[in-house]
Amino acid sequence: GAGVSQSPRYKVTKRGQDVALRCDPISGHVSLYWYRQALGQGPEFLTYFNYEAQQDKSGLPNDRFSAERPEGSISTLTIQRTEQRDSAMYRCASTSGNNEQFFGPGTRLTVL
Amino acid sequence: ILNVEQSPQSLHVQEGDSTNFTCSFPSSNFYALHWYRWETAKSPEALFVMTLNGDEKKKGRISATLNTKEGYSYLYIKGSQPEDSATYLCAFIFYNQGGKLIFGQGTELSVKP
Numbered sequence: 013g014a015g016v017s018q019s020p021r022y023k024v025t026k027r028g029q030d031v032a033l034r035c036d037p038i039s040g041h042v043s044l045y046w047y048r049q050a051l052g053q054g055p056e057f058l059t060y061f062n063y064e065a066q067q068d069k070s071g072l073p074n075d076r077f078s079a080e081r082p083e084g085s086i087s088t089l090t091i092q093r094t095e096q097r098d099s100a101m102y103r104c105a106s107t108s109g110n111n112e113q114f115f116g117p118g119t120r121l122t123v124l
Numbered sequence: 125i126l127n128v129e130q131s132p133q134s135l136h137v138q139e140g141d142s143t144n145f146t147c148s149f150p151s152s153n154f155y156a157l158h159w160y161r162w163e164t165a166k167s168p169e170a171l172f173v174m175t176l177n178g179d180e181k182k183k184g185r186i187s188a189t190l191n192t193k194e195g196y197s198y199l200y201i202k203g204s205q206p207e208d209s210a211t212y213l214c215a216f217i218f219y220n221q222g223g224k225l226i227f228g229q230g231t232e233l234s235v236k237p
Contacts, residue, residue, distance in 0.1 A: 053230075
């Protein structure tokens, strides 16, 4: 596609449920990043991949959060046993390696 | 603590005014600094990627400068227009950290006609 896409755009879930957020990067982009953005704040790094390899997951808040990119293209961020504090905008970005990161529209997650 | 600070947090100007805001970042292990323009409900849009001390970049009425030795970057908007209203985010990349962006909290600019 022309840009980074994410799905769903909005997700409302009940506390305790698992959610899976999808990111489809720009075709051919090697690196894919996940960020979380609270209201009124800048994005906060969660994890990133080069191809299918997860290079850094230091930003994942706890072990309920995990991410994968099995074929080096689409990535899924999974949050298990969601809590209200997980409510945020989750953004992914991809880059071909020249520094500029292209952001997707984000998934707005609301945990009730 | 790896902090990126932006000031002011918000700015209200009249159409036609020129304005500038600041991004401060750690001066050690610098790799790159990004400026993004972000409108609510849209994706952040890259304005500039700056890598060299003394860099000056320009896109239309918007320009940016970079001082890596003292750890700051300025973003300037000449003759602000209402369509410039947005949040301007800077983001820092440390050397050898895989390109992950460390964002500031942003400066929210509002331009009144």
